[in-house]
Amino acid sequence: MAIHTLAVLVENSPGVLARVASLFSRRGYNIDSLAVGQTENPKVSRMTIVLNLEGHALDQVSAQLFKLVNVIGISEMKDTSSLKREILLVKVANTDAAKAVVNKHKAVIADESKSTISIEAVGKSSEIESLLAELKPHGIRELVQSGLVALERGDQTLADRTLSTMGTANESDPNSSTADYQN
Amino acid sequence: MSKMNGAQSLVNALEAAGVDVMFGIPGGAILPAYDPIFDSKIRHILVRHEQGAGHAATGYAQATGRVGVCIATSGPGATNLVTPLADAQMDSVPVVAITGQVPSAAIGTDAFQEADIRGITMPFTKHNYLITDPADIPRAIAEAFHIASTGRPGAVLVDISKDALQKETTFNYPKNVSLAGYNPVVEPKSEAIRDAAALITQSKKPVLYVGGGVIKANAAKELMQLAEITGVPVVTTLMARGAFPDSHKQHLGMPGMHGTVAAVTALQKADLLITLGARFDDRVTGKLSTFAPNAKIIHADIDPAEIGKNRHADVALIGDLKNILIALNPVTKAALAKTSQDLTPWLNEVYGWRTKFPLGYDKPSDGSVSPQNVIERIGKISGPDTIFTAGVGQHQMWASQFIGYEKPRTWLNSGGLGTMGYAVPAAMGAKVGAPDTTVWAIDGDGCFQMTNQELVTCALNNIPIKVAVINNESLGMVRQWQTLFYNQRYSNTDLHSKRIPDFKLLAEAMGCVGLRCERPEDVDKTIEAAMEINDRPVVVDFNVHRDAMVWPMVAAGTSNDDITVARSMAPVWDSQEL
Numbered sequence: 208m209a210i211h212t213l214a215v216l217v218e219n220s221p222g223v224l225a226r227v228a229s230l231f232s233r234r235g236y237n238i239d240s241l242a243v244g245q246t247e248n249p250k251v252s253r254m255t256i257v258l259n260l261e262g263h264a265l266d267q268v269s270a271q272l273f274k275l276v277n278v279i280g281i282s283e284m285k286d287t288s289s290l291k292r293e294i295l296l297v298k299v300a301n302t303d304a305a306k307a308v309v310n311k312h313k314a315v316i317a318d319e320s321k322s323t324i325s326i327e328a329v330g331k332s333s334e335i336e337s338l339l340a341e342l343k344p345h346g347i348r349e350l351v352q353s354g355l356v357a358l359e360r361g362d363q364t365l366a367d368r369t370l371s372t373m374g375t376a377n378e379s380d381p382n383s384s385t386a387d388y389q390n
Numbered sequence: 391m392s393k394m395n396g397a398q399s400l401v402n403a404l405e406a407a408g409v410d411v412m413f414g415i416p417g418g419a420i421l422p423a424y425d426p427i428f429d430s431k432i433r434h435i436l437v438r439h440e441q442g443a444g445h446a447a448t449g450y451a452q453a454t455g456r457v458g459v460c461i462a463t464s465g466p467g468a469t470n471l472v473t474p475l476a477d478a479q480m481d482s483v484p485v486v487a488i489t490g491q492v493p494s495a496a497i498g499t500d501a502f503q504e505a506d507i508r509g510i511t512m513p514f515t516k517h518n519y520l521i522t523d524p525a526d527i528p529r530a531i532a533e534a535f536h537i538a539s540t541g542r543p544g545a546v547l548v549d550i551s552k553d554a555l556q557k558e559t560t561f562n563y564p565k566n567v568s569l570a571g572y573n574p575v576v577e578p579k580s581e582a583i584r585d586a587a588a589l590i591t592q593s594k595k596p597v598l599y600v601g602g603g604v605i606k607a608n609a610a611k612e613l614m615q616l617a618e619i620t621g622v623p624v625v626t627t628l629m630a631r632g633a634f635p636d637s638h639k640q641h642l643g644m645p646g647m648h649g650t651v652a653a654v655t656a657l658q659k660a661d662l663l664i665t666l667g668a669r670f671d672d673r674v675t676g677k678l679s680t681f682a683p684n685a686k687i688i689h690a691d692i693d694p695a696e697i698g699k700n701r702h703a704d705v706a707l708i709g710d711l712k713n714i715l716i717a718l719n720p721v722t723k724a725a726l727a728k729t730s731q732d733l734t735p736w737l738n739e740v741y742g743w744r745t746k747f748p749l750g751y752d753k754p755s756d757g758s759v760s761p762q763n764v765i766e767r768i769g770k771i772s773g774p775d776t777i778f779t780a781g782v783g784q785h786q787m788w789a790s791q792f793i794g795y796e797k798p799r800t801w802l803n804s805g806g807l808g809t810m811g812y813a814v815p816a817a818m819g820a821k822v823g824a825p826d827t828t829v830w831a832i833d834g835d836g837c838f839q840m841t842n843q844e845l846v847t848c849a850l851n852n853i854p855i856k857v858a859v860i861n862n863e864s865l866g867m868v869r870q871w872q873t874l875f876y877n878q879r880y881s882n883t884d885l886h887s888k889r890i891p892d893f894k895l896l897a898e899a900m901g902c903v904g905l906r907c908e909r910p911e912d913v914d915k916t917i918e919a920a921m922e923i924n925d926r927p928v929v930v931d932f933n934v935h936r937d938a939m940v941w942p943m944v945a946a947g948t949s950n951d952d953i954t955v956a957r958s959m960a961p962v963w964d965s966q967e968l
Binding site: 217218221222225226229230233264266267270271273274275276277278279 | 508509512513516517520537569570571572693694695697698699
């Protein structure tokens, strides 16, 4: 088992999410999370897909994904070279102990009633997990997570690379175990 | 710019895309399109079932190399195209399907004859469209033809709502298609070409493993050059029969589950597979972990996703196969002039297997007609310019084994999906695309009963195909498996088709000539009688021995090393060969 994060630029067209989901389903790839939204270019959406791969090479997943006509570019988001964040909203019992956990983790109480507090947290996956672990004994009533989103560190952007260059797999990138798939 | 409705714009776009023929059936949602079709120069062939339209488009495309086109209405018309589209996509055949959809305001309401055909076909089309604005029609058609015919060819569906066909629009066909997410690589990298040539110079036991991509890329001539430059023996997969002449001295035949002993064993013992447009399909590799265990792999394909999908490639050549071979041939020739291995021991070994274990069959001892003999004789009498199509099953394997193929695009079959019923409509499409060529459908009695109604279409539209029904009154391949693996318990494989239906009368009822052959001594003269008929379709009911089996065989899921040449009979190897 290996966890990989892919950033995928897709045309913002009807059915594109279904195409990606259908591909993952029919080829037996496990998605841990998938977050999608518009980018700075209204014609392009960006998906951040966290995959739990067993027996499938990341190159093969990327190559299959890249066959979809609506997929413009794919790049693996490595821990060392990218920012990765999740959003958590969680509702727990309104107790002093729960509030202490919130303060300790620098989370925010976004809503409060007599009996419950709704907590908002943004952070790395490990931070979100540790917050959740500490909240668990206080009784989690409901929670929702955004799924991971990721952005490369530094000046380079995925859009620059994928929308301005032609060709496919950029095999020369020594930092990537998988090739970048670009048009 | 003149105003017209979406339907006229669709027909104009199809004409602009170069369509000369399409196969289809009208219905409610697509009806607006059929009005301008009535006046179009495009020949529309009214089929009897949409599945026939889809396979006919596929047969047309496989025979001609052009894009095949089928058209159907919404709902059941569209869902009847599901099988042929999946078939075309699996075999990388360029097909465009046009379907009508219910009016856009009704989409999603479970309206009469509504089916989400875009959603349904997503997994087995190369791409698909739902068009609800008439202004989008010309662009969608241009893109569909571009996508279907370039890169790795495939099936593309364009679903158009009825209101988009009815609304007023202007026709504006794009000169160029530019898609942000679709730019297939056609030129291989020069360093990969050099690496491939280097591996070839180092190999002592190479095999050219040739797949259907060579035919798709029209690269048979370049393949011949590579084979003759290197002297490497060749195997052609089920999809590649005809890519390399069967009569050529370097040809070992077909590999795979029912391949020749020489082809299967050569792959197993090779130290290098030069893989051209093939995809390491399970029917070729057998148990993958035991396939060609000592071979390095050169894998040339237009589809980057095929590289490493089933088998790791030591050298990947991504691009159009014709371009790859044009680049590879001179580099290999130059490299071999400097360094080469003595292939003689290997060639003696593989050609020895070919001599020792030729394809063959026993004549039935009860004096009945041998199905293999019928197929072999049709091949001989009709000759290598004939286009052959087949259904799926025993007759398909025998047609692949016992007809000699000398030219590309003369063997059309359903390789990937394994679609029973493919033969008759595909033959119809092939004959429309190549009207001056003799087209024989080699069909089984099971397959024939799935799609024979297209013979009505053939009879009415002057499409004189020839059909050989290899009638063993059973679902023969399934019966063979029951014989071998289910203790001869013939559950639901007996079709009784020597009794009902009467294929001769059925053929005549459909406006064809019906012939029957029941004795071995009548085989040649019956085939010759069928060859004489060129003004109508002809159907020959060959009543054949039902217990004939397809050999050799590698049982599903087992290793190619365990090939059997006849029941419970493994090849007897010389000890040094093991």
